[in-house]
Amino acid sequence: MIQYALKCREGHCFDSWFQSAEAFDKLAASGLVSCAVCGGSDVHKAVMTPRVSAGRDADPAPAKPAPRLTEPVNRAEKAVAELRRKIEQNADFVGRDFAKEARAMHLGDAPERSIYGExxxxxxxxxxxxxxxxxxxPFIPNRKSN
Incomplete structure (x- = not known):
């Protein structure tokens, strides 16, 4: 297993594990590696520091806790997280029926309400x-993420 620091086109940084370097290359080339924050598939390896063992006799340095992938780290990510929270709190998730539901509301065939989906x-x-x-x-609905 190998861990890579990754970065998407939008600048979101996150880590992920892969079976091998070849497995990452194959998945990335197929568009199957996606950003943990925005879901974008334009993801590449970011600069990362190697892990070097200090040896058996050395006292290990206390590990700095890694940021959780779900915690926004900058103003833009915080704004998107707040937008997501408000939408999910105040709108109905209609999934793949979004286009059908939106069109029905527009034509007056369904009562108007706030919806979001795919x-x-x-x-x-x-x-x-x-x-x-x-x-x-600018995000994948929570119901769509793992």
């Missing part, structure tokens, strides 16, 4: 083209 890019474009007010969220 839509393919072509579905979101069709909604926007038809005047349905939608916005892409």
């Amino acid at each position: 839509a393919r890019a072509d579905e979101a474009k069709a909604l926007r083209d038809d005047g349905v007010p939608v916005v892409m969220l």
Whole structure:
């Protein structure tokens, strides 16, 4: 097993374990490595310091606790976390039915309410083209993450 420090296109840093260096390369090339914060698949290895053993007789230095992946570390991540909290608290998660639900509300076939969920890019474009007010969220819904 090997641990890599990783960074996504948006600048989020996180660590992850892989079976081998070759396994990381294969998964990354297939787009199967995603950011733990935003879900983006443009992820690459970040600069990291090697772990060096001090030897048997040396007193081990106290380990500095690693930041948890779920804790925002800068203002932008804190703002996204607050946005996520407000949306999840005040809107209904409709999952993959987002496009159908949004269109039904726009046409008056369903009562209006705040919703969030998943839509393919072509579905979101069709909604926007038809005047349905939608916005892409800068996070993956909690119900979608492990």
